[in-house]
Amino acid sequence: MAGISPNGAPKLSVRAVEKTFVNRQGVVSALGPLDFEIREGEFVCVVGPSGCGKTTLLNIVAGLEAPDVGDVIFDGKPVLGPGPDRIVLFQDLGLFPWMTVRRNIEFGLRLAGLGRVERRKRAAHYLRMVHLAGFHTSYIHELSGGMKQRVALARALAMDPVMLLMDEPFAALDAQTRDMLHAELQEIWSGTGKTILFVTHNVREAACLADRVVTMTRRPGRIKREFVVDIPRPRQIEDRDVGGLAARLREDLREEIEAVLLEERRRAKER
Amino acid sequence: MPRSVNRGLFYLAALAAWQALHLWGPWPSFLVPGPVQVAEALIAGFADGTFLIGIAVTMRRLLLGYALSLVLGTVLGLLIGRVRWMDDTIGSLLLGLQTLPSICWLPLAIIWFGLNERAIQFVVVMGAVLAIAIHTSDGVKNIPPIYVRAGRNLGARGPRLLTGIILPAALPAVLTGAKLGWSFAWRSLMAAELLFVSLGLGQLLMVGRELNDIAQVIAVMVVIIALGLLVDNLVFGRIERRMRRVWGLGAALPGRARGRRAA
Ligand SMILES: Nc1ncnc2c1ncn2[C@@H]1O[C@H](COP(=O)(O)OP(=O)(O)O)[C@@H](O)[C@H]1O
Ligand SMILES: [Mg+2]
Numbered sequence: 001m002a003g004i005s006p007n008g009a010p011k012l013s014v015r016a017v018e019k020t021f022v023n024r025q026g027v028v029s030a031l032g033p034l035d036f037e038i039r040e041g042e043f044v045c046v047v048g049p050s051g052c053g054k055t056t057l058l059n060i061v062a063g064l065e066a067p068d069v070g071d072v073i074f075d076g077k078p079v080l081g082p083g084p085d086r087i088v089l090f091q092d093l094g095l096f097p098w099m100t101v102r103r104n105i106e107f108g109l110r111l112a113g114l115g116r117v118e119r120r121k122r123a124a125h126y127l128r129m130v131h132l133a134g135f136h137t138s139y140i141h142e143l144s145g146g147m148k149q150r151v152a153l154a155r156a157l158a159m160d161p162v163m164l165l166m167d168e169p170f171a172a173l174d175a176q177t178r179d180m181l182h183a184e185l186q187e188i189w190s191g192t193g194k195t196i197l198f199v200t201h202n203v204r205e206a207a208c209l210a211d212r213v214v215t216m217t218r219r220p221g222r223i224k225r226e227f228v229v230d231i232p233r234p235r236q237i238e239d240r241d242v243g244g245l246a247a248r249l250r251e252d253l254r255e256e257i258e259a260v261l262l263e264e265r266r267r268a269k270e271r
Numbered sequence: 272m273p274r275s276v277n278r279g280l281f282y283l284a285a286l287a288a289w290q291a292l293h294l295w296g297p298w299p300s301f302l303v304p305g306p307v308q309v310a311e312a313l314i315a316g317f318a319d320g321t322f323l324i325g326i327a328v329t330m331r332r333l334l335l336g337y338a339l340s341l342v343l344g345t346v347l348g349l350l351i352g353r354v355r356w357m358d359d360t361i362g363s364l365l366l367g368l369q370t371l372p373s374i375c376w377l378p379l380a381i382i383w384f385g386l387n388e389r390a391i392q393f394v395v396v397m398g399a400v401l402a403i404a405i406h407t408s409d410g411v412k413n414i415p416p417i418y419v420r421a422g423r424n425l426g427a428r429g430p431r432l433l434t435g436i437i438l439p440a441a442l443p444a445v446l447t448g449a450k451l452g453w454s455f456a457w458r459s460l461m462a463a464e465l466l467f468v469s470l471g472l473g474q475l476l477m478v479g480r481e482l483n484d485i486a487q488v489i490a491v492m493v494v495i496i497a498l499g500l501l502v503d504n505l506v507f508g509r510i511e512r513r514m515r516r517v518w519g520l521g522a523a524l525p526g527r528a529r530g531r532r533a534a
Contacts, residue, residue, distance in 0.1 A: 064420055082423050094421030097518045098439045107435070108425030141519025159425065 009076065010037035011195050012061065012163065017070035018220070019056050029220040031056045033070065036214060036223055038163075043189055043196045045206035047249060048216030048224075049260045054199040055091060057221065058165045061197065062088045075162070084112055087161035089169045093152040095140045101127070102136035105155045112159070126154040130184065146177035153181075157188065163195040170205065179237055182208060186234055203253065207245035208237045215249060218256045218263075225252055304486040312490035321475065322494060328470040329460065330498075332388070336395030337456045344400040344452060345445065348407020349433055352441070362408060365401050373398035373455065374462040381467070391463050398459030399452035406451065410444025411437055442514060450507050457499060 018032035031053035038044050048054055059065040061072055063082040072079040074086065087108075096104055105123040114122070127133050130150035140148060149169060156164060170178045186209065189196060200206055206213045207229065215224040227249065231241040286306050293305035304312075316322035351362040376397045380390035414437060422436035438445065464473020472495055479487035514520070 059420075062424060064423060082426070084426050088421075088424050090417060090421060090424075092417050094417040094424075096418065096421070096436070096439070098442060098514075107422075107427075111426035111431060111435075139517050139519065155425075 011040040011042070011075065012038040012197070013073045014057075014061065015070050015073065017057075017060060017067040017072065019053070019060065019065070019067050020220075031060075031219075031221050032067075034222050036226075038195060038197060040195055041193045043198065043209060043211045045198045045200060045210035045213045046216060047200055047203055047206045047213060047253065048221055049218050049253065049257045050201055051260065052216050052219050052256070053221035054201075054216065055167055058088060058167050058197065058199055061163075062086050062165055064088070084108065084159050085162040087156045087159045087164060089152055089156045089164065089166040091167040091169070091171070093148055095148060095152055095155070097140045099140075100136065101132070101138050101140070101143075101151050104140070104151060105158050108155070108159045122158050123154075126158045127151075129157065129188065130154045146173055146181070149173060149177075149181065150184075153185075157192075161194070163197065166196065166198045168200050168202075169198075171200070171202070178205075182237060183234070185209065190233070203249040204237055204242065204246040207231075207242045207249060208235050208239075213245075213249060215252050216256075218260050224256070227252075302485065304489065308486040309489045309493065312484070312486035313493065316475075316487065316490055316494075322491070325470065325472045325475045325491070326494065326498065329464065329472045332391055332395060332471065333456060333460050336392045336460070337399055337453060339392070340396050340399035340403055340452055340456060341449060343396070344403025344448065345407050345438070347400070347404040348445070348448070349411060349438065351404065352408035352411025353433070353437065358408070358412075365404055368397075369401045369405060373459040374466070377463055377466060386467060386469075388469075391460065391467070391469070394463045395456045395460050399456035402455050403445075403448045403452040406448025407441065407445050410441030410448070413444070414440040443518070443520070446507075446511060446514060450503075453502065453507070454499075461495065 014034060014036050016033045016035060018034070019030045021028045021030050034053075034057070046054055046057070056065065060067050061074075061079065063072075063079045063086065079086075096107065099107065102120075102123050105126065106119045109119045109122060123136065124133065127136055130153055132147060132150055132154065135143070135147070135151075140151070143151065149172075153169070170181055173181070182205070188194075198206075198209060210229050213227040213229060215227070216222065217224045227245065229245060231239070231245065235242055290305050290307075293300055293303050296303055313322075347361070347365070350357045351365070352358070373394055376394050377390070380393040384390040384393060418436055418440045419432070422432055427435050460471075461473050464471040465477060472491055475491045476488055479485070479491060
């Protein structure tokens with residue numbers, strides 16, 4: 001699956017990207033310098049301690065934020081803004097509470113110029129794919145957490161993006177729902193061949209899903225190490241090999257997480 | 272006791288007390304007409320068409336002025352909420368102007384437009400547009416940024432982002448502003464009609480005063496209250512209930528206290 005695109009060029013390259021924010025505490029260096037590449041059809045997981053800049057990285061790749069330094073090349077062209085070829089599944093979903101499930105899914109399709117009939121067809125297709133057929137007229141607040149997650153996934157998939165950017169999409173779910181969505185996501189991925197950049201702080205999840213796992217340092221986040229995953233699919237979260245890789249990932253991240261904890265403790269004392 | 276029974280008993284008692292005051296109060300009974308005389312005045316007013324004409328004239332003014340205020344106020348509110356320099360300039364100006372009771376615009380309006388409909392419309396718009404613009408801009412500023420990010424991610428830009436995401440995301444606040452704007456428009460219009468005679472319900476009040484027909488004055492007041500309740504329940508109540516159902520909001524809207532500023 002992890003194919004090389006025809007000309008061998010990476011689908012996405014992130015080059016020397018850096019980002020700083022200014023907030024009340026002053027200037028926060030959030031990210032980088034950071035370099036990495038993703039090939040077409042590859043499923044890459046990024047793991048790192050919380051606050052290391054994972055969400056910032058996704059926003060930059062999505063074109064929702066501009067890097068201060070460096071550039072992002074997608075399909076050979078620099079990323080200058082958001083585009084329907086790179087769709088984000090946000091950590092807090094961003095479903096629109098004033099729209100029904102169907103209108104949420106159709107929102108981007110309408111902007112893309114799809115006619116009514118085609119929109120309906122696609123919405124129905126992807127709702128079926130995430131096992132929510134029959135919920136098209138529900139409003140968002142009427143759904144459970146797992147169902148919302150799946151609506152957001154359907155909305156992202158319906159845009160038929162080249163690349164899917166997923167920001168800890170399953171972090172807030174109970175273990176059972178998460179396992180089910182892991183299975184669904186792997187199925188969808190192997191059926192559609194999309195390129196996926198998946199951010200998480202859950203090492204087991206990363207080991208279960210990815211072709212390649214990239215670990216990040218604490219803030220400002222840089223690439224720490226890469227792990228190629230050749231465990232055969234389909235995988236389950238409790239597989240021995242998945243557990244083994246997860247242990248190695250955890251070991252790799254240990255000093256980063258400990259440093260973050262130390263820092264937090266120090267700051268708490270100062271206060 | 273069920274609420275409706277409670278309420279019904281209260282109003283019956285109030286009517287009885289009113290009648291008692293009319294009959295046995297320490298003042299001449301023509302100064303405090305009883306419920307029966309007021310009901311008669313109501314029937315007479317509707318029968319000879321004067322109340323209907325008054326309602327029609329007043330509602331026409333109100334609806335025209337309010338519709339204009341809604342459009343202007345929403346557009347202004349969106350701009351102030353989204354564009355930083357508009358907030359720093361026009362936004363602060365509106366906040367300042369809002370402290371002025373809108374009837375204070377009447378002298379200026381009469382100088383500018385003369386003693387005519389345009390002057391009244393102007394006062395109505397000044398009453399409503401500020402509240403609508405200020406609430407809309409507050410709502411727009413407080414939209415969770417995730418909606419805008421998600422909208423942009425799905426391809427919304429420029430005007431589509433404004434109408435498709437920002438305005439509906441701010442709807443609870445926009446609706447609060449619209450309700451407040453309506454009550455300000457209503458108050459401003461009544462004040463203007465009282466001061467400056469030209470048909471309408473306000474003039475009927477003044478006619479009643481000049482004729483010393485106190486029953487008519489109270490009857491017109493009853494009509495004004497009834498109209499206000501009707502619009503609150505049928506229009507705003509309905510929109511608000513629908514919005515709460517769609518969004519899954521249990522509690523009432525913020526900012527329900529209204530009319531801090533009498534017009
Ligand atoms: N809009 C912003 N303004 C100020 N600081 C921000 C902003 N967004 C993120 N940050 C800071 O940048 C760092 C990285 O944030 P984020 O990318 O959300 O981390 P992660 O997703 O890995 O938890 C954090 O320290 C966060 O506080
Ligand atoms: Mg994050």
